[in-house]
Amino acid sequence: MTAPVHGSASFWRTYVFSQDHKVVGIQYAVTGLLFLLLGFTLMMIMRWQLAYPLRPIPIIGGWLGSANAPGGIMLPEFYNQLGAMHGTIMVFLGVVPLAVGGFGNFVMPLQIGASDMAFPKMNMASYWVYLCGGLIMVASFFVTGGAAQSGWTSYPPLAVIAPGQTLWLIGMVLLITSSLLGSINTIVTVVQLRAPGLTWMRLPFFVWAQFVTAFLLLLAFPPLEAAGALQLMDRLAGTSFFMPSGLVVTGQPLPISGGGNPLLWQHLFWFLAHPEVYVLILPAMGIVAEVIANNTRKPLWGYRALVYAVGFLGFMSMTVWAHHMYMTGMGTTMSTFFQITTMVISIPSVVILTVLMLSLWGGSIRFTTPMLFALAFLPMFGLGGLTGLPLGLAPTDIPLHDTYYVIGHFHYVVAPGTIFALFAGIYYWFPKATGRMMHEGLGRIHFWGSLICMNIVFMPMFIQGLGGMNRRLYDGGLQYAHNAPLLKWHVVIAMAAWTLGLFQLPFIANFFGSLKWGTPVDRNPWHATTLEWLAPSPPGHGNFQTIPTAYRGPYEYSVPGAATDFTPQFEPDAQ
Amino acid sequence: MLRMLGLPNPASAHANELDALMAMTHWLMAGMFVVWAAFFVAVLWRFRSGARTKADYHGTRGLASTLAVCAVIVEAFLIIAHAYPVWATRAAAPPSEAVVVRVVGEQFAWNVHYPGADGFFGRTTLGLIDPDNPLGLDRRDPVAADDITTVNQLVLPVGRPVVIRLSSKDVIHSFAIPEMRVKHDAVPGIDGPLWFTPTRIGEYEVVCSQLCGLAHYRMRAAVSIKSPADFQAFLTEEASRPR
Ligand code: HEM
Ligand SMILES: [Cu+2]
Ligand SMILES: [Cu+2]
Numbered sequence: 158m159t160a161p162v163h164g165s166a167s168f169w170r171t172y173v174f175s176q177d178h179k180v181v182g183i184q185y186a187v188t189g190l191l192f193l194l195l196g197f198t199l200m201m202i203m204r205w206q207l208a209y210p211l212r213p214i215p216i217i218g219g220w221l222g223s224a225n226a227p228g229g230i231m232l233p234e235f236y237n238q239l240g241a242m243h244g245t246i247m248v249f250l251g252v253v254p255l256a257v258g259g260f261g262n263f264v265m266p267l268q269i270g271a272s273d274m275a276f277p278k279m280n281m282a283s284y285w286v287y288l289c290g291g292l293i294m295v296a297s298f299f300v301t302g303g304a305a306q307s308g309w310t311s312y313p314p315l316a317v318i319a320p321g322q323t324l325w326l327i328g329m330v331l332l333i334t335s336s337l338l339g340s341i342n343t344i345v346t347v348v349q350l351r352a353p354g355l356t357w358m359r360l361p362f363f364v365w366a367q368f369v370t371a372f373l374l375l376l377a378f379p380p381l382e383a384a385g386a387l388q389l390m391d392r393l394a395g396t397s398f399f400m401p402s403g404l405v406v407t408g409q410p411l412p413i414s415g416g417g418n419p420l421l422w423q424h425l426f427w428f429l430a431h432p433e434v435y436v437l438i439l440p441a442m443g444i445v446a447e448v449i450a451n452n453t454r455k456p457l458w459g460y461r462a463l464v465y466a467v468g469f470l471g472f473m474s475m476t477v478w479a480h481h482m483y484m485t486g487m488g489t490t491m492s493t494f495f496q497i498t499t500m501v502i503s504i505p506s507v508v509i510l511t512v513l514m515l516s517l518w519g520g521s522i523r524f525t526t527p528m529l530f531a532l533a534f535l536p537m538f539g540l541g542g543l544t545g546l547p548l549g550l551a552p553t554d555i556p557l558h559d560t561y562y563v564i565g566h567f568h569y570v571v572a573p574g575t576i577f578a579l580f581a582g583i584y585y586w587f588p589k590a591t592g593r594m595m596h597e598g599l600g601r602i603h604f605w606g607s608l609i610c611m612n613i614v615f616m617p618m619f620i621q622g623l624g625g626m627n628r629r630l631y632d633g634g635l636q637y638a639h640n641a642p643l644l645k646w647h648v649v650i651a652m653a654a655w656t657l658g659l660f661q662l663p664f665i666a667n668f669f670g671s672l673k674w675g676t677p678v679d680r681n682p683w684h685a686t687t688l689e690w691l692a693p694s695p696p697g698h699g700n701f702q703t704i705p706t707a708y709r710g711p712y713e714y715s716v717p718g719a720a721t722d723f724t725p726q727f728e729p730d731a732q
Numbered sequence: 733m734l735r736m737l738g739l740p741n742p743a744s745a746h747a748n749e750l751d752a753l754m755a756m757t758h759w760l761m762a763g764m765f766v767v768w769a770a771f772f773v774a775v776l777w778r779f780r781s782g783a784r785t786k787a788d789y790h791g792t793r794g795l796a797s798t799l800a801v802c803a804v805i806v807e808a809f810l811i812i813a814h815a816y817p818v819w820a821t822r823a824a825a826p827p828s829e830a831v832v833v834r835v836v837g838e839q840f841a842w843n844v845h846y847p848g849a850d851g852f853f854g855r856t857t858l859g860l861i862d863p864d865n866p867l868g869l870d871r872r873d874p875v876a877a878d879d880i881t882t883v884n885q886l887v888l889p890v891g892r893p894v895v896i897r898l899s900s901k902d903v904i905h906s907f908a909i910p911e912m913r914v915k916h917d918a919v920p921g922i923d924g925p926l927w928f929t930p931t932r933i934g935e936y937e938v939v940c941s942q943l944c945g946l947a948h949y950r951m952r953a954a955v956s957i958k959s960p961a962d963f964q965a966f967l968t969e970e971a972s973r974p975r
Contacts, residue, residue: 233946308943314920315903315944401921403858405868405901407839410858419904419919453779455787484906484941485917486924514772519788521781532776536769543761553754555915556739559906559941623737625910627941631949637937639740639910715787722787 176277177698181284182263183590186583188284189255192291193576194661196246201658203239206231207633208651225303233631237306238298238321240629244309245325248433249332250291252575256440257336257374258287260582261343261367263590267689267696268361270352270705270727275345283338290331297324308629310426313399313419317391318406326389333382340374343367352688354707358464359726361687361711362457365464366443369471370436377432377475384425391417420485427478435474437571438538439467441578442509445531448581449513451685452528453520454722456712459512466505466512473502483551484558492551499549506542510535521715521722525683526600530581533608534574541569544619559629562622565615573611580607580664587668588682592694593675599667606660613653617646684723687711691727743911743936743957745929750913760806826927830893835886836867837898837905837918839945842938842953843867844886848878848971861901880970884953886938888930889963895927906942909955915941930957 175181202221205214211230214221218229225235266274274280297304302320305311316322347368351360360368387398395413399422402415450457457463476498483492513535522528544566547553557563580603587595621643626634633647634640681690688707692700705727713724734755742751779787834845834853843866847853854869854876861868866883869876888894898907900918907926908915916926940951958966 233949237943237946312904312942318903319945404920405838405858405861407902408861408863408866410861411902418921420922453787454781455789455791458791484915485919486922514768514775515792517772517775517779518792519790520779521784521787522776522779523781536765536772539765539768543765546761547754547757550753550757552750553757555750556754556910556913558915559908620738623739625740625939627939629943629948631946634949636950636952637939639937715789717789 174281176273176281178262178266178274178277178280179590179696179700181280182259182261184284185254185262185287186259188288188291189251189253189259192246193251193255195295196243196251197658197661199239199243199246201654202231203236203243204647204651204654206236206631208648210632210635234303234306234320236631237308237629238304241305241308241311241325242294242298245294245305247571248309248437249329250287250294252437252571252579253336253433254287255579256575257343257367257370257436258284258339260363260440260444260579260586261339261370264582264586264689265343265364265367266346266350267589267692267700268364268687269347269350269355270688270691270701270707271346271350272699272701272704274342275349276342279338279342283335283342286331286338287335290328290335293324293328293331297321297328300324310430311388311422312426313388313391313422314401314404317388317400318411323389323392326385326392329385330382330389333378333385336374336378337382340371340378343371344375347371352705352707355688355726356707358461359707359710361443362446362460362463362467363440363443365467366439366446369467370439373432373436373439373471373474377429380425381429384422384429388422420482423482423485424478427481428475431478431481432471432474434567434570435470437575439471441534441538441575442467442513444578444582444585445513445534446516447687448527448531448585449516450712450714451585451683452523452525452531453517454523454714455516455520456710456714457512458516458518460710460712462508463512466508470502470505470509473498473505477502480549480551480554483554487551496549496551499545503542503545503549510539510542525584526595526597526604527581527585529601529604530577530584533604534578534581537569537573537577537611541566541571541574544569556625557622559627560622561618561626561628564628565618565622568615568618572615573608577607580604583668585683586689587671588675588678589689589692589694589696591672591675593671593677594682595671595675596667599663599670603660603664603667606663607657610653610657610660614650614657617650621646681725684721686713686723686725688726690725740910741932742913743930743932743934744913745931747911747913747931826895826925827893830895830927831889832895832897833886833888834897834899835907835918836901837907837940837944837951838866838901839903840940840947840951841866842884842886842907842940842951843901844882844884844953845869846880846967846970847875848880848967850875850878854879866901878971880967882970886953886955887963887966888955888957889960890930890933890957892960893927893929895925898924898926903944904942905940905944905951908939908941909936910939911936917942933957933959 213229218226305321305325307316307319390396391398391400397414397417399419400413400415400417404411446457479495480499548557548566584595584600624643626640626643678694680694688705691705707726708729709726711726715722716724734751742748836843845867852875855873856868857870858868860870867881898916898918900920905918906915907918912928914928916924934957936955938953938955940948
């Protein structure tokens with residue numbers, strides 16, 4: 158055990174360069190939330206240009222600088238930067254750090270009854286490497302040439318010759334390094350530090366979700382780290398890993414050796430980025446499972462099925478990557494293989510969704526704020542999953558690929574899906590982290606406002622996509638005749654997106670206000686069953702006063718014959 | 733359903749089959765979602781804590797595996813009966829009587845290259861590329877003499893298969909004509925074939941469908957589908973143009 162620290166040094170050690178998993182978790186979560194807000198703000202700015210192309214942006218137009226928006230009118234280079242950075246920030250700097258770094262770090266060790274992560278120093282390092290990567294990404298907006306502008310997918314040759322990409326690549330390499338440090342830590346912690354009696358099949362589902370996620374991070378991310386380094390060399394050292402011979406850019410032959418292959422990047426990128434979408438979704442499923450069990454007051458139905466499904470999902474997620482590449486000239490054998498794996502992977506997703514749904518049956522459902530968010534996750538994720546079907550079938554992907562249909566599809570998964578689950582988690586574990594409840598009334602305003610706006614933002618994108626409107630268009634598709642009837646939706650979407658922004662204000666107020674004025678709580682305000690609710694709220698250094706023992710499964714609610722409707726894992730049998 | 737989906741008006745031979753699969757998939761999705769959402773709302777209502785103070789420890793029995801099996805069957809059906817055959821026709825070799833055209837993307841234009849009366853494409857060379865000769869076509873090559881090139885103007889006959897040999901000079905573009913239900917990436921260094929049979933005379937647009945730089949949003953080419961006679965007339969006129 159480390160000795161307690163005293164004096165003036167202790168502030169830095171306790172709150173800034175802390176090795177305590179709870180502090181690191183909160184640092185991750187707060188940083189992730191700030192990045193989510195930033196990524197969302199970029200999108201709100203973009204939405205103006207799509208709704209009212211080439212008109213000056215009101216109010217903030219003047220702040221963007223003449224290199225980006227002379228006279229307040231956005232330039233295409235800035236639009237492309239906003240697009241690429243929105244995607245990158247949301248995925249790599251917002252959701253993953255919040256879901257894995259934040260919730261994983263704060264909740265997982267508590268749920269397994271450990272006093273900290275296995276490698277506290279490495280944990281601290283992973284946060285600081287992440288922060289450096291994030292700051293480099295943000296700084297790239299302020300250098301000449303601006304930020305990356307070739308999409309979050311950064312396909313060469315464009316990414317190699319376009320401005321802004323160098324800092325993006327350096328940032329990415331740091332972010333992946335941080336994820337690797339975190340994932341090893343998670344795996345070792347779950348394997349080694351479980352409390353006595355906490356067998357694998359007694360683990361809360363959230364821990365399983367984090368465990369499988371950590372394997373995805375560990376196995377799928379290194380290829381992109383390597384690919385990022387190679388692309389960096391293509392830019393800086395004149396190599397041609399991704400650059401074929403004979404390129405002619407604006408009439409001039411490109412002075413490179415050539416001989417590379419741009420499709421290699423796509424394979425390496427999607428080998429990471431498809432598992433990545435499961436990294437975005439699995440922790441969300443874990444949170445939803447916890448919240449549903451707690452608020453239905455009954456055990457999760459089909460816990461084992463959930464565990465097997467999530468393991469299988471993790472494995473399969475590494476076999477589907479090329480379904481993002483049907484349009485690159487793929488033969489029938491290859492496309493059939495990836496269509497089949499894509500359909501197979503939908504099976505465990507169906508199982509997980511069904512299990513969570515059927516878990517509601519027979520409950521006594523409390524509609525608390527975390528439960529509202531967790532419940533909304535189910536149909537929203539369902540819509541995201543269903544619309545993946547025509548995208549996973551190669552023929553129907555032909556008209557839909559690279560249109561707004563794709564944007565609608567994955568945003569249903571990540572925005573009203575994952576983001577809602579993350580909100581559920583924040584409302585649910587906030588009392589554990591701070592010792593105070595968040596305000597229910599503000600929570601409800603936040604929930605209903607967000608739910609309605611999210612759907613008005615993303616539902617019209619399916620209409621636009623089916624009508625053939627492409628994504629990543631600076632003027633929203635004004636140039637093309639077939640888009641004419643679809644343009645009006647841009648205005649609707651923009652309005653809803655800005656309103657969605659307004660509905661985040663109650664959340665922000667609630668978050669900070671509750672730190673000060675929230676109702677104080679004891680250890681177990683939700684009457685929950687898992688081990689984290691044994692620790693004080695907030696838990697002190699080392700978490701538990703005595704090492705807990707697990708006596709039963711994670712969700713023993715409404716056990717017949719028991720005195721209360723919850724029988725925690727840490728409570729010894731009465732006999 | 734097709735009407736409701738609002739796909740652009742189909743104009744190629746394989747479009748109807750593809751649209752049918754699209755409609756079927758969306759029927760299936762809509763059906764699943766409605767049944768599922770109804771069940772969801774009913775469960776929330778029936779088991780709300782206001783109505784039941786005590787939860788049932790055991791819950792329900794048996795459905796998940798049945799649902800998973802249904803999902804497998806439906807998806808297997810979609811792949812085997814529809815997706816595979818439709819994609820196979822897309823990936824198969826085109827019929828031999830096809831019109832063959834080269835299309836080469838560049839930032840930010842589509843260069844079109846017809847082989848001319850002899851049916852052979854002339855040699856192209858990097859060194860010859862200049863603003864007047866964006867493809868770098870070597871006119872000294874005997875088979876190049878009758879070749880026709882245009883920029884952002886693709887003219888094709890109706891009712892005959894068309895093979896597009898697609899590539900790019902610089903970055904990745906994507907060649908798509910929404911009404912023809914075709915989309916294919918133009919990757920530098922790869923000469924990707926793509927084929928379809930236009931079925932309706934009219935004017936269409938090539939939409940670049942892969943982010944390719946600042947003017948990606950207006951990288952457009954006009955497509956005219958003409959009757960065979962008009963197509964022949966177009967070729968004759970272009971061939972007689974002095975160069
Ligand atoms: C909740 C509010 C959000 C809104 C209104 C929003 C809106 C959009 C829109 C309209 C685009 C397409 C831009 C274009 O193609 O020109 C886009 C792209 C994207 N979004 Fe979001 N988004 C939101 C949240 C998220 C979240 C939570 C994530 C990820 C976890 C995310 C990830 C992405 C990615 C990866 C892209 C593709 C970027 C690219 O083209 O390279 N977004 N978003
Ligand atoms: Cu994927
Ligand atoms: Cu383009």
